[in-house]
Amino acid sequence: xxxxxxxxxxxxxxxxxxxxxxILERELPRNGCELRVLTPxxxxxxxPTTSRLWKWLGYVDKFILFIPSIGRHLxxxxxxxxxxxxxxxxxxxxxxxxxxxxxxxxxxxxAAKGMIEGWNVSWTGRLFQRLIVKGLAAAxxxxxVSDLTRRELLALGLAQEPRVxxxxxxxxxxxxxxxxxxxxxxxxxxxxxxxxxxxxxVGWDLARKNRRTVLExxxxxxxxxxxxxxxxxxxxxxxxxxxxxxEMAELAHKRGVADRVKTVQGVSHEQLRALYAGAxxxxxxxxxxxxxxxxxxxxxxxxxxxxxxxxxxxxxxxPGAVYVNPHDPAAIAAAIEQxxxxxxxxxxxxxxxxxxxxxxxxxxxxxxxxxxxxEERKTAR
Numbered sequence: 001x002x003x004x005x006x007x008x009x010x011x012x013x014x015x016x017x018x019x020x021x022x023i024l025e026r027e028l029p030r031n032g033c034e035l036r037v038l039t040p041x042x043x044x045x046x047x048p049t050t051s052r053l054w055k056w057l058g059y060v061d062k063f064i065l066f067i068p069s070i071g072r073h074l075x076x077x078x079x080x081x082x083x084x085x086x087x088x089x090x091x092x093x094x095x096x097x098x099x100x101x102x103x104x105x106x107x108x109x110x111a112a113k114g115m116i117e118g119w120n121v122s123w124t125g126r127l128f129q130r131l132i133v134k135g136l137a138a139a140x141x142x143x144x145v146s147d148l149t150r151r152e153l154l155a156l157g158l159a160q161e162p163r164v165x166x167x168x169x170x171x172x173x174x175x176x177x178x179x180x181x182x183x184x185x186x187x188x189x190x191x192x193x194x195x196x197x198x199x200x201x202v203g204w205d206l207a208r209k210n211r212r213t214v215l216e217x218x219x220x221x222x223x224x225x226x227x228x229x230x231x232x233x234x235x236x237x238x239x240x241x242x243x244x245x246x247e248m249a250e251l252a253h254k255r256g257v258a259d260r261v262k263t264v265q266g267v268s269h270e271q272l273r274a275l276y277a278g279a280x281x282x283x284x285x286x287x288x289x290x291x292x293x294x295x296x297x298x299x300x301x302x303x304x305x306x307x308x309x310x311x312x313x314x315x316x317x318x319p320g321a322v323y324v325n326p327h328d329p330a331a332i333a334a335a336i337e338q339x340x341x342x343x344x345x346x347x348x349x350x351x352x353x354x355x356x357x358x359x360x361x362x363x364x365x366x367x368x369x370x371x372x373x374x375e376e377r378k379t380a381r
Contacts, residue, residue: 001367002036002078003033004097005035006070008021008086009040012058014086024366027170028363031363038066042061043065045060062087078098079099080100081099081100082101082139086108088133088134089134089135095138100373101136102142102167103145106152111129137158142164143167144166145167146290146291149166149291150164175297175354187278189271192238197236199221199234199281199336200238201240202284203241208287212248213285213327214237217283218234219255220330238263238264238279239264240275276301276302276303277301281306282303283332283336284306286308289312289313291312295307299320299353304321305320305321306321307322308323320349321346
């Protein structure tokens with residue numbers, strides 16, 4: 001089977017989408033697929049990210065200069081897979097062949113429709129989302145990365161139910177427990193004391209990632225420990241992601257924890273795996289996700305997980321995770337304290353849960369999806 005993958009524009013920096021494409025690049029050939037991978041090359045984008053022209057020149061690369069190359073490779077393919085719904089505008093250009101598009105979430109579409117409070121979308125953004133919606137509606141098959149994404153996509157009427165299926169994400173790299181002697185130098189190389197217990201959060205500084213609540217829950221843990229005279233389950237907080245915004249940095253300083261809060265960026269896969277393995281727990285109180293990769297990444301490394309009692313987090317994390325109210329930092333702190341005696345059990349159950357999200361199974365499910373659309377095209381003829 002000849003599969004043409006259409007991936008994301010690298011300068012956009014969509015780390016998770018690039019990781020998703022890497023899974024398919026690695027696993028599909030193991031399933032007997034012959035693969036070609038197309039991504040828009042950087043041609044006219046030659047300005048810094050701070051320039052007002054950045055977005056528009058990127059659009060030229062992605063949606064004007066890239067289009068002819070799709071046609072040249074289309075003749076070769078048996079099936080086309082657009083790996084990210086945000087590239088839905090490519091679907092009209094591949095309709096001659098059986099096609100699949102993966103929908104990772106509908107959050108931006110919801111924002112464009114005014115459904116997310118505090119997220120104001122420009123007119124160009126609304127136009128962009130309309131093009132994405134048009135592509136989703138025209139695809140032969142839309143594969144959603146979680147049951148929640150499927151439910152929300154159908155609720156918005158973005159595709160007909162018979163043409164929507166679920167293919168759960170698999171782990172995007174080799175996440176596994178790391179022995180302390182291997183993890184310690186990697187963690188300390190990032191300035192984290194391996195002697196102290198730390199709480200970890202992985203994610204961007206987006207409102208829906210809820211990083212302020214992570215900080216507030218950590219502060220609550222320290223204050224509860226000071227009041228009770230019993231050591232807190234964690235003494236440090238580590239954000240794997242951008243630096244704290246000024247408001248969060250000020251809060252940490254006022255509450256006396258600034259010296260125990262650290263951010264790190266640009267970590268390697270080996271370092272991230274070591275950070276998960278060495279952490280006391282991951283706190284991931286996200287308000288909205290399409291899937292929630294850090295949950296299973298952490299579990300696969302033997303890190304206990306505390307995450308939101310919201311879908312899809314409470315569908316992905318399995319029985320090993322503890323589900324919390326993402327709007328209540330005090331309750332999160334209490335939940336971490338109460339679960340501390342069960343950390344070993346949470347590690348064991350988490351590792352077991354992560355095995356349900358293998359890259360091999362994900363690729364096998366996509367091959368089944370490709371066969372489905374190819375067969376449906378033959379039947380239609």
